[in-house]
Amino acid sequence: MTKVYEAMAEAFLAEGATHVFGMMGDANMHWMNAMAERGAEFFEARHEGSGLAMADGWARGAGRPGVATTTSGPGVTQLATSLVCASRARTPLVVMCGEVGLGDTGAVQYLDQRRFAEAVECGFVQVSSPSQAQSAVQRAFWLARTASRPVMVSAPTDIQQQEYDGGFEYVTSTGLIDDAPRPADPERIRRAAEILAESERVVVLVGKGARSDDVGELVLQLQDKTGALLATTLQVKNWLRDRTPYYAGISGLYGTQTAHELLQEADCLVAVGASLNHFTTEHGYLYPMARVIHLDRADQVVTGTGRPADCYVRGDASESLRQLVAAVAAVPTGRGGTGYHTADVADRLRTADALSEPFHQEADRLDPREVILALDELAPEELPLVLGSGHQTDFGTMLFTKPREIVSNYGLFGAIGQAPLLTMGWSLARNRQPTFVVEGDASFIMHLAEFDTACRYGWPVLIVVMNDEALGAEYHKSAAHGLAADLSAIPSPDLGSVATAMGGSGATVRTIPELEKVVREFLANPAPTVLDVRITREVLSVPYRRLWYAEEV
Known part of the structure; x- marks a missing residue:
């Protein structure tokens, strides 16, 4: 007969858990052995929180949920900082955490792991009965993928040792997710094109959610048609820099003084795959006069200024941009000039990040x-x-x-x-x-x-x-x-x-x-x-x- 920890291991592997980071303890050792027997590769860290941070980096590099593991109680509390960091980074992670016997509040390593998970911005799924062994794993991966966040699977040791009484064919979380591109509302596209036609100083701002080759080509086309500057969030610094002389760099505190001056002149901001948080808008210091066109997949985005977008276009970035580029070409423009696309602006941007101060000289220390x-x-x-x-x-x-x-x-x-x-x-x-x-x-x-x-x-x-x-x-x-x-x-x-x-x-x-x-x-x-x-x-x-x-x- 299959034990619960074995059924869980099979579900993790079905979800694509090929690499697992963390540390072994009494409450996760059986699951780890079952995973290893089935071909998973383990990477033992020296600290549980470190292992989770490695899984965070792995997920960002692989483009799919990372997996980490730890034992009960103190093993779980060691995850705190890394869990909050992963949550703020919106990294999909699934963490298999052992737990003391169900309801054993007198156990040395007892911890209310549900309350802990809530405090550190982590999703929580408990395996509270043998029949839930695989459905809990499925739900955890579904939450990680759909909400882009870390999720804890908390498995009591006594439940893990029982026989699995499921038996249904496992359906992976990806089979429960409709990831077909969301078409943009044609009326929103038309309104965005009208705003661009009425604008003289346009900035196209790209964030991490826009970084792909096809989106990049469309961004450059939109920039060319609207005489726009190209700015980025910190997370995609220097992307497309070598493709246009009108690259303004980071939007926010880390931008150059030239960028600050130019971005404040904008009368229209087109944000693509960027949340427009207060770091990017520098708390409203940048784009004070700009109408905002926001392209994003989220149902709605609250920007760092608290202002709603003048035109929010919900949908896949590539398809939304393709439609917007076509609509801009079809709408007569009222612009009297070339926008930011002038020789003076190109010259200013060319030297915007050049150092004007000499390096500091100090014995045995570098600038x-x-x-x-x-x-x-x-x-x-x-x-x-x-x-x-x-x-x-x-x-x-x-x-x-x-x-x-x-x-x-x-x-x-x-x-x-x-x-x-x-x-x-x-x-x-x-x-x-x-x-x-x-x-x-x-x-x-x-x-x-x-x-x-x-x-x-x-x-x-x-x-x-x-x-x-x-x-x-x-x-x-x-x-x-x-x-x-x-x-x-x-x-x-x-x-x-x-x-x-x-x-x-x-x-x-x-x-x-x-x-x-x-x-x-x-x-x-x-x-x-x-x-x-x-x-x-x-x-x-x-x-x-x-x-x-x-x-x-």
């Missing part, structure tokens, strides 16, 4: 801007980039210019330490594609043990640690508020040597030639590598200069 520019030059655009969070990431967010694929963890719960873990999962999902991540020293050291995981599995990740030996964000905020900045300064070990001792490659560098040597070695032979780059604390990023000192930069 973080010089580091990012060197990395951008060395790393080919085919090498994906993961950006962490914190002050040091601001430099890379603004200064990387190659149109490489980017995974950004910035703003997603503001949690440090997640980016290297995401990188490991991402690389594995892309058939062990070499990938590099830029992160701070406090962030990397927080999950230093997971570099051992990368080494055990041979994941080709280059972890660039921008090391100012401090909690950089707090250091600069303290200085801005007149507090004792040195309270946030924490000495760092030689992380290059630590990486080598853990079985990988590593180096601590203090000059650009040393940095170039390590990067070239990684590119020639990709392997787990830590690049400990010692940077100065004397250079403040542009976003922080704007936020804390109101500088126009």
